[in-house]
Amino acid sequence: MTITEPVQSQTKYTGARIRRTEDPRLLAGRGQYIDDLTVPKMIEAAVLRSPMAHARITSIDVSRARELPGVFDVITGEDLAAVAGQQPVIWLPIPDQRIAKTYALAVDRVRWVGQAVAAVVAVNRYVAEDALELIEVEYEPLPVVANLDAALAPDAPKLYDDWPDNVSGSHSYQFGDAEKAFASADVVVKGTFDHGRAFGCPLEPRGCIVTWDSFADTLDLHLSTQSPNLARDLLCEVLGVPVHKIRVRTPNLGGGFGNKFDFYGEEVIAAVLSRRTGRPVKLIEDRVDSFFATSHSRDQRMDFEMALSNDGTILGLRGTAYGALGGALGTVGAGPCWASVLTCMGPYNIPNLDVTVKVVMTNRSPYGSYRGWGAPKGNIVHERLIELAARELGMDRLEIRRKNLVAPDQFPHFSGAAFTYDSGRYADCLDLAIAKVEELGWLERQAQARAEGRSVGIGYSFHIEPSAYGPSRIMNLVGLQHSGFDEVTVRMDSVGKVTVYSGQINMGQGTDTIYAQLAADGLGIPMDDIVVVTGDTDSCPYTGYGTGGSRAAPLGGAAIQRATERLQAKILRVAAELLEASADDLEIVDGQISVRGTSGKSVSTKDVGDAAYRRLLDRLPEAEMPTLEEVDVFDPPNMATSYGCTALLVEVDRQTGMVSLLDCLQAHDCGTVINPMLVDGQLAGGLAQALGGALLEELVYDEEGQLRTASFMDYLLPTSTDIPPFHFYHQETPAPDIPGGIKGVGEAGTIAGVSLVGSAVDDALSDIGVAVTRFPVTPPRLLDLIRDAQSGKEGSL
Numbered sequence: 141m142t143i144t145e146p147v148q149s150q151t152k153y154t155g156a157r158i159r160r161t162e163d164p165r166l167l168a169g170r171g172q173y174i175d176d177l178t179v180p181k182m183i184e185a186a187v188l189r190s191p192m193a194h195a196r197i198t199s200i201d202v203s204r205a206r207e208l209p210g211v212f213d214v215i216t217g218e219d220l221a222a223v224a225g226q227q228p229v230i231w232l233p234i235p236d237q238r239i240a241k242t243y244a245l246a247v248d249r250v251r252w253v254g255q256a257v258a259a260v261v262a263v264n265r266y267v268a269e270d271a272l273e274l275i276e277v278e279y280e281p282l283p284v285v286a287n288l289d290a291a292l293a294p295d296a297p298k299l300y301d302d303w304p305d306n307v308s309g310s311h312s313y314q315f316g317d318a319e320k321a322f323a324s325a326d327v328v329v330k331g332t333f334d335h336g337r338a339f340g341c342p343l344e345p346r347g348c349i350v351t352w353d354s355f356a357d358t359l360d361l362h363l364s365t366q367s368p369n370l371a372r373d374l375l376c377e378v379l380g381v382p383v384h385k386i387r388v389r390t391p392n393l394g395g396g397f398g399n400k401f402d403f404y405g406e407e408v409i410a411a412v413l414s415r416r417t418g419r420p421v422k423l424i425e426d427r428v429d430s431f432f433a434t435s436h437s438r439d440q441r442m443d444f445e446m447a448l449s450n451d452g453t454i455l456g457l458r459g460t461a462y463g464a465l466g467g468a469l470g471t472v473g474a475g476p477c478w479a480s481v482l483t484c485m486g487p488y489n490i491p492n493l494d495v496t497v498k499v500v501m502t503n504r505s506p507y508g509s510y511r512g513w514g515a516p517k518g519n520i521v522h523e524r525l526i527e528l529a530a531r532e533l534g535m536d537r538l539e540i541r542r543k544n545l546v547a548p549d550q551f552p553h554f555s556g557a558a559f560t561y562d563s564g565r566y567a568d569c570l571d572l573a574i575a576k577v578e579e580l581g582w583l584e585r586q587a588q589a590r591a592e593g594r595s596v597g598i599g600y601s602f603h604i605e606p607s608a609y610g611p612s613r614i615m616n617l618v619g620l621q622h623s624g625f626d627e628v629t630v631r632m633d634s635v636g637k638v639t640v641y642s643g644q645i646n647m648g649q650g651t652d653t654i655y656a657q658l659a660a661d662g663l664g665i666p667m668d669d670i671v672v673v674t675g676d677t678d679s680c681p682y683t684g685y686g687t688g689g690s691r692a693a694p695l696g697g698a699a700i701q702r703a704t705e706r707l708q709a710k711i712l713r714v715a716a717e718l719l720e721a722s723a724d725d726l727e728i729v730d731g732q733i734s735v736r737g738t739s740g741k742s743v744s745t746k747d748v749g750d751a752a753y754r755r756l757l758d759r760l761p762e763a764e765m766p767t768l769e770e771v772d773v774f775d776p777p778n779m780a781t782s783y784g785c786t787a788l789l790v791e792v793d794r795q796t797g798m799v800s801l802l803d804c805l806q807a808h809d810c811g812t813v814i815n816p817m818l819v820d821g822q823l824a825g826g827l828a829q830a831l832g833g834a835l836l837e838e839l840v841y842d843e844e845g846q847l848r849t850a851s852f853m854d855y856l857l858p859t860s861t862d863i864p865p866f867h868f869y870h871q872e873t874p875a876p877d878i879p880g881g882i883k884g885v886g887e888a889g890t891i892a893g894v895s896l897v898g899s900a901v902d903d904a905l906s907d908i909g910v911a912v913t914r915f916p917v918t919p920p921r922l923l924d925l926i927r928d929a930q931s932g933k934e935g936s937l
Contacts, residue, residue, distance in 0.1 A: 153657035157817040160650045171392040174347040174364045185261040185423040186268035190250035193503040193845025195279035204274040210267035212417045216258050217247035225378045231475030233619030237309030242468035244405030251467025252505050254432025261413045284503050284845040288464040291500045299501045306501045315556030316492035321456030325447035329528040333520045334914045336838035337439035340510045344394025347424035348407045352414040358385045366401040366645050367686020368677050374403045390675035393647035398509030401688045402435045402471040431850040435508020439464040440517045446525040452540040456492035463499040470508035474499040479514030482557045486522035487566045487604050488544040493556040503845040512890035523601045523895035561781040572807035573785035582789050595792040599900025601892035607884025608780040609689025623684030625775035626695035630703040632768035634753035636745030640672045643683025644692045650818040662704025664728030690884025698879040703772035714748045717761045780875035780883040784808035786892040790900040797919030801864040811875045811883035820868045823889040830893020832858035
């Protein structure tokens with residue numbers, strides 16, 4: 141259910157619940173994904189991965205694999221390193237950080253289970269897999285650093301011999317006087333919060349088809365990526381092929397979730413194999429590969445404390461976020477861990493800060509992007525500490541939140557650590573959530589359940605979402621080695637139909653639909669007259685950062701609005717010539733152009749298209765250039781901050797530790813809502829992922845660095861029976877720095893869900909004082925908490 145406060149508008153499509161135009165083809169099975177594609181003379185590759193978490197490679201013998209009939213080529217790390225550079229890192233937010241890089245294939249040492257060691261390309265994948273079994277690799281085992289504690293130990297084995305320890309980097313942000321604030325505080329609450337390792341786990345694994353034309357020296361890729369322009373730029377860096385000779389095409393994506401934003405070694409491997417064999421090479425990861433080779437995330441420890449006065453006013457926040465990175469830095473480096481520190485103050489006015497990010501290398505798969513990036517871990521800090529403070533002070537947890545929320549007249553609000561929040565009505569959003577909890581009868585349900593002896597709790601979590609990642613100069617300043625602007629082209633053809641070209645990628649979030657909605661309103665034409673084209677670096681414009689950071693709607697949408705405004709002005713000037721009227725007096729309604737307020741003569745966009753492209757004589761004004769096209773580049777002056785308050789109703793079985801999710805709602809503000817149906821879908825999908833991460837999903841390593849949850853038998857994903865009903869209620873506070881007032885929403889649902897579960901479980905078990913600090917809250921872990929709490933209570937009686 142959605143309740144939206146209406147924004148006054150003259151638009152026809154913006155704000156309407158319109159089904160995704162992409163869906164019929166996909167639902168009919170007509171979508172084309174990377175593994176559906178074939179190209180002439182294509183051969184297929186497979187990758188040999190290390191079974192060791194840490195070892196020297198003493199020898200590799202590929203002779204038997206080369207001799208297998210059907211094998212075209214076999215390459216090792218030394219072969220690849222001779223023609224390709226190291227894997228790039230684009231996020232360097234920590235000054236003087238040590239950069240642990242690697243090649244697409246290990247050269248002399250492996251540092252995680254699953255690291256690519258060699259690759260085979262053969263007539264098909266079956267032969268390639270058989271050939272992998274014929275490769276003989278000898279390893280010299282080295283001491284394993286399996287987790288954060290092992291990596292930080294004073295006598296820890298070093299992953300990189302020329303480093304003094306395993307710390308890649310550390311950086312602190314100070315604001316105000318935290319030491320003084322803590323010294324004068326009435327109450328200090330502290331907690332160590334652990335979030336287990338996880339990954340996005342898209343339904344479709346990653347893959348590519350690479351054709352290296354040695355005659356033209358060009359590289360053509362079909363690639364399952366969220367960021368085709370970034371991939372093209374990084375391929376240029378690694379392979380030395382000029383950007384203008386690289387083409388990246390993106391088919392339908394079967395889920396991205398940030399995993400397909402990162403730049404992986406497999407596309408480099410496929411490119412090198414294609415160059416060596418002179419044939420197109422397909423390389424698709426299977427599900428086992430996916431668990432080891434797709435970016436992991438979330439693996440952090442947040443060690444923080446909060447200072448408050450007796451009336452609940454927050455005086456200060458300090459602590460350290462530890463990131464357990466892998467054996468090498470992924471594409472985004474320490475970016476997600478850094479972002480968790482920048483969001484750990486949330487929507488609250490905290491005058492004194494001393495916060496640190498420290499990232500550490502471990503013998504695990506590289507750390508990378510996943511929906512929400514660092515914000516879910518930052519959210520855990522401020523929301524869990526506020527609830528611990530409420531317990532300590534004997535205050536209502538919602539009133540502590542309300543007391544410290546940034547007020548509307550305090551925007552723009554500097555958070556104290558790099559981010560400036562643009563706008564918000566936080567207290568209104570909190571009140572909306574509270575009102576809906578009451579309206580849905582949750583308090584009565586809880587009271588009735590408790591009267592029956594059942595443990596039912598209500599959890600709350602207020603989140604902020606820095607969206608519209610794009611202020612290029614600001615992002616460069618804080619460590620991004622890439623731009624963040626968006627570019628679009630809007631073109632009307634000779635029969636009055638429109639094509640929108642964007643560098644964004646449609647991966648299920650409905651980009652094609654909302655872009656058509658915005659363009660239709662901007663030009664005054666039917667949505668059916670618009671086609672949206674994405675996913676080809678040759679035909680589509682440059683988009684700096686790609687599809688991530690909740691930026692497709694605010695940045696791409698803003699560029700469309702600005703381009704269509706200029707294009708409409710030209711259309712009206714041409715129509716004025718045809719109608720012998722003033723352009724200022726004309727309007728376009730459903731593709732028909734006439735004098736505003738009259739029912740007289742009109743012309744269509746088809747007539748205008750004809751005048752601009754074909755029959756120009758006496759139809760196109762002499763001052764106008766032929767064709768109808770506008771290009772816009774939008775680089776926002778600031779990010780746009782979405783926010784929301786989420787509530788969750790749960791029941792805890794004290795005998796088994798099982799948590800049942802009964803109901804869930806979110807009051808949310810993402811500025812101007814383009815399509816409420818799609819916004820609700822984004823929120824629901826994000827919440828489902830977050831709840832899975834809060835209760836089920838964890839990549840578990842043993843002390844030898846072996847991944848023990850490397851299949852869906854062990855890595856548990858939520859199913860439809862695990863997910864509660866969702867209710868969404870929207871308020872709209874337009875973004876002041878984004879044309880159209882649009883804020884991002886792609887990661888909003890993901891941010892609050894983990895701390896939300898902790899809040900609800902705590903409330904369900906409030907009589908024994910349980911406080912959840914480790915996620916996911918699996919039944920065995922929760923049973924241990926319950927037993928410890930019961931034991932402590934009995935001991936005090």
